[in-house]
Each structure stands twice: as C-alpha cells, then as structure tokens.
Amino acid sequence: MGKSAFVFPGQGAQYVGMGKEITENFSSAKEVFEEASDFLGYDMKKLCFEGPDEELIKTENTQPAILTTSIALLKVLENEGISCDMTAGLSLGEYASLVKSNVIRFADAVRIVRNRGKYMQEAVPQGLGTMAAVLGLGREELQKCLMECQQYGVVETANYNSPGQIVISGEMKAVQSAVSKAIEFGAKKAVILPVSAPFHCSLLKPAGDRLKDDLLQYSFNSPEIGVVTNVDAKLLEGKDAVIPSLVKQVSNSVLWQDSIEFMIKEGVDTFIEIGPGKTLSAFIKKIAKNINMQIETKNIEDMESFKSLINSF
Structure with missing residues (x-):
C-alpha cells in the first residue's frame, strides 16, 4: 500500500462561496469558521x-480566508x-x-497569516511590483532570460x-521585459498575473523580517507527521526549523515541483488536495507524468467532491 499526502492550496485559489456547502452540512467545519471569526474580530x-x-482578494483577508476554509475541510476529513x-x-x-501536523495551533496560524498578508502587501508600494507566469521554458533557459532583464530591476523566480510552469516576480519594468524576452528564449507563453504584490522575491525581505518578530511570540511543536517545506523541498527538521523556514519562504522561491517529486520518491502515490480549487492536483499530475510515475489525485472543496472522496476509500 502506498502512502498518502494532504496538500493545501495557496493564494489565488479563493472564490466567493468557498467552504459554504461543507459548513452547512458539518458542525466541525462551522466551528472552524466561528473560531477564525473570534480570533480575527470579523465574520469569516x-x-x-x-x-x-x-x-x-485583499491579501490580508485572502490568506486567513483560504486557511480557514482548508482547515474546516480538513476537520471534516x-x-x-x-x-x-x-x-x-x-x-x-x-x-x-503545519496545523495538520500539530506544529502550530489553528488559532495562532490564522492570526499569523492575516499579518503575513498585510506585511507582504505593504512591503512594496502598490503598482511597483508584479508577477508573471512563464509557460514552456526550462529552468536554465529562464535563468538566462532573467539575467538579461536585471538591468531593469529585480526579477527572480518565485x-x-x-x-513548464514557472512564476517570476519582481519590479514592474523588469518583469515586463522578462515577459517579452521569455518568448524570444522559446517560452510558449508568458503572462502578467493579476496579483497585488511581487511575492516570493527579495523585495519581500522586509515582510519576512516583520513576520519573524510575530513568529517569535508563538510556540511551535515538532511535526507529528512529515511536513515538506517550500524553501527546501524536504522534511521540516523540528520545531527550531519552523521560524527560519517560514521567514525565508516569504522572499524565496517556492519549490513546489521539487516538493512533490520528493514525496513521490518517499512513496506517496495518493495526493488529496484540501481547500478551494484544483490547481495543485493539475500541477501534481504534470509533475508525476514528467517523471513517469503513477499517482492518484483527489480533492475536497464541496459536498460533491467530499462524497466522491469518501466513496473512494
């Protein structure tokens, strides 16, 4: 029997109505939303x-909203x-x-991510930075492309x-030039994303510093199940690694492809996406196909997907 992994989506997956059906049907989900409302002081x-x-779509609202929806669905499962x-x-x-593996309490996580969203938003004045998706270009080719565009400002892989799907981030002019240059380098497509700030690049270091001050006020536990981190694409080593990893994550590249490859090598063959949307499932299928591995993806976001998930066990 293979292993299974729970995966949770990030910002951009949100939509109005997320979590509604599940919450109407399960009191455990409703409690999570009520808890979030109590801790944040508004009606989640x-x-x-x-x-x-x-x-x-305001970053400081999106982040706790997606987290709350994901944890509500998790409790039901x-x-x-x-x-x-x-x-x-x-x-x-x-x-x-981190909540799933009991490294951090949900009550703490929801407050941390509200501030994380705020700090990420405030790190770069509106309109100065952006992000873009580059499709069909290898990592090395993309790096060469970005090197040529750094004369216009900061532009890095996010x-x-x-x-074949890499997101870049940085200062507006540099990202725009990389979008047009990526096509010259052989990209199938390169498009500016509708985001409010240039996440996961060095411009967000100040947000990471502010987040660190917050994180130092909370206590963390060692993971009860393996957590694969974005910054290293390997297992979180223990509670002392939590703060450095989360601080770095704000301004470093998210190694999602590498993380999934790591999990597949560790014997994971079933991935369950918990939260709004199915973006991660699409990524995971492509990653597995690329390394010729057979995996299964399932998801839960509403009653229909919940029933089909439960019936598959």
Whole structure:
C-alpha cells in the first residue's frame, strides 16, 4: 500500500462561496469558521460565503480566508477517519500543513497569516511590483532570460509549480521585459498575473523580517507527521526549523515541483488536495507524468467532491 499526502492550496485559489456547502452540512467545519471569526474580530463566514470579491482578494483577508476554509475541510476529513503520511502546502498553504501536523495551533496560524498578508502587501508600494507566469521554458533557459532583464530591476523566480510552469516576480519594468524576452528564449507563453504584490522575491525581505518578530511570540511543536517545506523541498527538521523556514519562504522561491517529486520518491502515490480549487492536483499530475510515475489525485472543496472522496476509500 502506498502512502498518502494532504496538500493545501495557496493564494489565488479563493472564490466567493468557498467552504459554504461543507459548513452547512458539518458542525466541525462551522466551528472552524466561528473560531477564525473570534480570533480575527470579523465574520469569516460572511467574507468567504458572500464576499464581496474585492474584500476577499485583499491579501490580508485572502490568506486567513483560504486557511480557514482548508482547515474546516480538513476537520471534516479527519472526523471520517482519513489521515495522511505526509503533508505540504503551496506558500500560504504551508500553514495549513503545519496545523495538520500539530506544529502550530489553528488559532495562532490564522492570526499569523492575516499579518503575513498585510506585511507582504505593504512591503512594496502598490503598482511597483508584479508577477508573471512563464509557460514552456526550462529552468536554465529562464535563468538566462532573467539575467538579461536585471538591468531593469529585480526579477527572480518565485514558484516552480510544475514542469513548464514557472512564476517570476519582481519590479514592474523588469518583469515586463522578462515577459517579452521569455518568448524570444522559446517560452510558449508568458503572462502578467493579476496579483497585488511581487511575492516570493527579495523585495519581500522586509515582510519576512516583520513576520519573524510575530513568529517569535508563538510556540511551535515538532511535526507529528512529515511536513515538506517550500524553501527546501524536504522534511521540516523540528520545531527550531519552523521560524527560519517560514521567514525565508516569504522572499524565496517556492519549490513546489521539487516538493512533490520528493514525496513521490518517499512513496506517496495518493495526493488529496484540501481547500478551494484544483490547481495543485493539475500541477501534481504534470509533475508525476514528467517523471513517469503513477499517482492518484483527489480533492475536497464541496459536498460533491467530499462524497466522491469518501466513496473512494
């Protein structure tokens, strides 16, 4: 029997209505939303279920909203007796995997990510930075492309999502020049993303420093199940590694492809995506195909996906 992993999505997966069906059907999910509302001082159910979208997409709201939805779904699964051998999350999603492995309490995580969102948003004035997705270009070619664009400012790799999909981040002019240059280098497509700040690049170091001051006020436990970190694509070593890893994560590349490859090599053949959307499942299928491995992906975000997931066990 192979191993299973729970994976949690990051920012960009949010939509108005996320978590609503599950919360209407399970009191354990409802409790998570109520807990988040108590700790943050606003109505998390209203934000996630009714929006409006322009409030939900504010980074300091998006991050706790996605985390709350993911943990609400997680509780429902856990109550069904479904667990995992390993866990990982994309950027913000890593906080959900830390909650899953009891490294951090949900109550603490939801407060930390609200501030994380705020700090990431405030690190670079609106309009000065952006991100772009580059499709169909290898890592080395992309690095050469970025080197040529650094005369216009900071531009770095932010996310290694899957083979042929890398996200870059940095100052507006540099990213724009990299988008046009990437095509010359052989990219199939390069598009500016609708984000409010240049996440996961060195411009966000100040946000990491502010986050560190926050994190030092909380206590962490050693992971009860393996957590694969974004910054190293390997297992979190213990509670002392939590703060350095989370601080670095804000301004470093997210090694998602590498993390999934690591888990597959460790024997994981079933990935369950917990949270809004199915973006990670799409990445994971591509990553597995690229290394000729057979895996299965499942997801839970509403009643239909919940029922089909439960029936598959």
